[in-house]
Amino acid sequence: MRSPLPIRDGVNATRLRLPESGPWPTVLAYVQQRFAHLDPEDLRSRFDRHEVVGRTGEPLSAGTPLGDHDFIWYYRDLPAETRIPVEVDVLHRDAHLLVADKPHFLPTTPGGRYVVESALVRLRVALDLPSLVPIHRLDRATAGVLLFSVDPSTRGAYQRLFERREVRKEYHAIAPFDPDLRLPVTVRSRLVSSRTHLRVREEPGAANAETRVELVERRGEHALYRLRPRTGKMHQLRAHLGSLGIGIVGDRLYPNLLPEEPDDLRHPLRLLAHRISFTDPLTGRPRDFTTRRRLAPPRSSPDSR
Known part of the structure; x- marks a missing residue:
């Protein structure tokens, strides 16, 4: 409507x-x-x-x-918000598509205590693009490549790419290294979310979430992993790595729920939407976008489990 x-x-x-x-x-x-x-x-x-x-x-x-x-x-009265000291960058912009490089801690869209402090509102105001709409979402804790529609008349064509799973997504994550874990592996499970719980849970039944997990390189007690999700369920990557016993560094939800703490920009979740590629539905040409961000190595802190 x-x-x-x-x-x-x-x-x-x-x-x-x-x-x-x-x-x-x-x-x-x-x-x-x-x-x-x-x-x-x-x-x-x-x-x-x-x-x-x-x-x-x-x-x-x-x-x-x-x-x-x-x-x-x-129009609701906008709350007074403290600026989140991070910046969202633009990787690409044309008449139909805008590709942003979202930082950790910045929400994709307004919600909860963040309205103005969201990637969507910041970009709409800074670029004078009131019709801008995200084509998909990234968690507030996740950084990386994020696609927006500029032109409402072509928005559906790009959204259908995600609906038909025709978008190839690659994430990077830093998590503990487990020499006994045999990789690569494809994790399939049934993930169920709830309005009353922060986390998704795995339940018996037909799988609705699938992630390919590959080892890129070992980094001491940790490792860099490449994640290729075939589906896009809420917290899918975090839950799947948690189920393998290698919860992502900085994750306070998976595999164990930890007490809530104020944001610490020095210790973000080490999860990055590294790359998105697809065939452009308007031109038929391949499109490929890669983040300029890199995952910082874990630091000595309670988050670096």
Whole structure:
């Protein structure tokens, strides 16, 4: 469902579904109860300023009856955010595609306590590209190659590449070296995520996640691994290496859940989206993008397990 409000300051308007009926005589009355933690007069002023609209962009007033609209859109107040001291770089840009080199600790899209401090909003504002949309995602803890669509009319063609698994992805990771682990190996398992848990879990049943794990080189007690995922499940690479007993350096979720701590830019998760390649659906030509980032060697810290 397309928002009738334009993107403002790099951030999409927020959509809210309204009940068809209820004890609230107006949309405003419902909104004031739904967001009881906010100043009710400030909410009213948004209606008075015509900042709350329906499906076709028509402004709602303070007296608009509940039931006249099924959805509304509005701009939320952006939280004050401390800048994450990392930079997102651009590897490639054309009329249809933008390829970014995302740093560790920066989210791909707004969510939770990070809105402005996301790769998407930073790039939209810095490059004046309000229509920019990510074609896939990287975890906040993961760095590397990240693809964005510039032109909405061709966005679907690139998204379908991922849906049809026609994108070849290569990741690098630093993890403990296990001389008894026979590599290369293809890990297949059933990964299940939950809205109430931070981690995914492996369950019995048909596999829905597949990762090829290869040893690149040994580095003392650790090693550099090449990971080639065939699927793109949440935390797939982290969970699969954890299941092999070689959890990625800096991982506080796999194989064991560790207490949450503030970000330490000196000790990122040693996981990097190293390379993405595919056949361009518009030109039929091969495309290949590689990160300029490198994984720092483990340092003596509690994270360097």
